[in-house]
Amino acid sequence: MIYINKSVIDTKLVQMTIDSNSAYKIVDDASEIVDEKSNIYLEDRKDNYIRICPGTKIYRCxxxxxxxxxxxxxxxxxxxxxxxxxxHDMIxxxxxxxxxxxxxxSFQGNIRLGSGELSDSLALDNVVPFTKIIVPIVNELDNIQFxxxxxxxxxxxxxxxxxxxxVVSFSLNPESIVSKYELKTASVESxxxxxxxxxxxxxxVGFHFDPVIYVENYKELYTDLIGNLTSKISEDRIEFISISTFRAPQALLDSIKVRSKYxxxxxxxxxxxxxxxxxYYxxxxxxxxxTVYDSLxxxxKDVFIYFCMEHDTVWESVIGYDPGDRDKFELLFNNSFFT
Amino acid sequence: MNGSIKWINGSATLSPIKFIAKIDNRLYDLNHFDRDDFNEEVLELDNLELALNLSVSLYTPISFLELSNIAKIVDDNNLDYKKVDIFALRDIRTDKNFNTILNINNFPESIRKYLTLKTLPLKSIELITTFSKSLQDFLNGFFISNISISYQKAKIFIDNIAIQKEALEGVKYIDGFEFADRKTSTHIEIDNALIAINSKIFPMSISTDDNFESGKLKISFYVDKVNSYDKFIDILNSNDKDIRTLIEFLKGHDLGL
Known part of the structure; x- marks a missing residue:
């Protein structure tokens, strides 16, 4: 169910949401909404929407x-x-x-931006069509990759x-991992x-092998997945590919343990x-x-592949070079896109 | 006494005065819990939450099992746990946490007994509430044999049950049970290589501060009256080949050295 804060009824995104013919209800605030994933709340929040990815100094970002x-x-x-x-569970x-x-x-230099950090960028786009607002804006600008x-x-x-x-990027995992751990998502084939x-x-397009999950037959599973991918997609239309293994702060480990099924x-x-x-060790x-890098x-041969939050010694072991600190690392993307 | 809020586990420690709360003409023993051999002091109180606060304030410390007893009184009498101070004092501020505490009374006997002896983190207790009856029985078996175990070791054991619950479902605890090692064979080989070299170079040691994440190996020793610098140079020289072999071995396993 969609809930709309009464103070934002006249905004463009709300009007486009209403036009998508979804059922909705006007509310005074979030307290009127049951806090569950199936509820979407279009709110009057105003804060710093755009932030650099937090990253860490120990791992390359x-x-x-x-x-x-x-x-x-x-x-x-x-x-x-x-x-x-x-x-909160509601969206x-x-x-x-x-x-x-x-x-x-307002950005002056070349900037890469994305909306897939605290949500899935497209999962609800048929209901809340943010793409229709942002794509025409990005199309006017030379220094933004979205x-x-x-x-x-x-x-x-x-x-x-x-x-x-x-760039539209898809997170990929072998179908057996998708069906077990990525509930309610589209199949990898889709x-x-x-x-x-x-x-x-x-x-x-881009692809994120993130998180790569350890299962006993991971080599076979990921090699098969990449075989399928490379047979269907042409390399020259790929902007980048990221790879990173599963990682979790203590709070996430606690949450996974309590959720019991996983x-x-x-x-x-x-x-x-x-x-x-x-x-992983x-x-x-x-x-x-x-396994993933070599299969790709x-x-x-030429697509830009990077690791998300990995140590420079891991880069050296797998690819044979260190991307350097943030600014230097970012140039690898800039070189591939903005030139 | 026509009302009961006995929450204490076992016998109450007796004080010279027996405090009784009178709420709406019902009497509640606050500390002696139905023993009649002391002078009585009757206090007129507005509600049961106040009576609980007063009763609990007469005792310290309070185990998780006793906290669960208090939670049950709160639940049975439709009281507001947020008005019973002990819950906030023990950082029980959400319905979820309150229900976790309430659930302790349903745990098997030895788990409850352990919770009268040691203070587990609330997250560990929450994990136990997610266990099936079979897994709780498994943990209960562990506590029957290890009732005095430290809370740190108990926490690790509970975590391990949570992580390996699929394999443990229906398994009966047997004394001496150990969880399957989650380390890869390479990891075990590396650990063993470090143990082997350290036995040769004692009192020097070779170790990693961060599981090799930063690609560094630490070779350490302390020079003091007993252990001269020359002694360590001799140890290094006489084990030079083995140390180099170890470093090559670690490099071969992509640890970034």
């Missing part, structure tokens, strides 16, 4: 920026950090798109928007098909890292990353 227009996700991934990070959507647009326009990151195949709004600096469809409409996610060789997060992690590289 880029200068990606997040737009937190939506907080919460209809999907129910067992490993999702939001279950530990957000204090809260800021309707203050004017401020977001103003902020996006990424929609998703585990859905919900791309219909994007097909008539003539993209310029837009995601790959959606990527292929978007390419026909002029989009660049505790086998933790039944593997995990250690506490210097940034406080738990990761390094030699195992490197082996998992190499065997088919796609």
């Amino acid at each position: 880029c200068s990606y920026h997040n737009i937190d227009i939506m907080q919460g996700c209809p999907f129910d991934c067992a490993y999702c950090i939001l279950q530990a990070y957000l204090e 809260k959507v800021s309707t203050d798109t004017e401020s977001i647009i103003q902020h996006v326009r 990424e929609f990151k998703t585990k859905s195949a919900n791309i219909s709004n994007l097909l008539n928007l003539n993209p310029k600096n837009i 995601r790959i098909n959606a990527a292929a469809e978007l390419i026909k409409y002029g989009y660049k 505790t086998d996610l933790l039944n593997s060789d995990m250690i506490k890292s210097p940034d406080g997060k738990y990761r 390094k030699s195992l992690r490197v082996d998992m990353l190499k 590289r065997a088919e796609w």
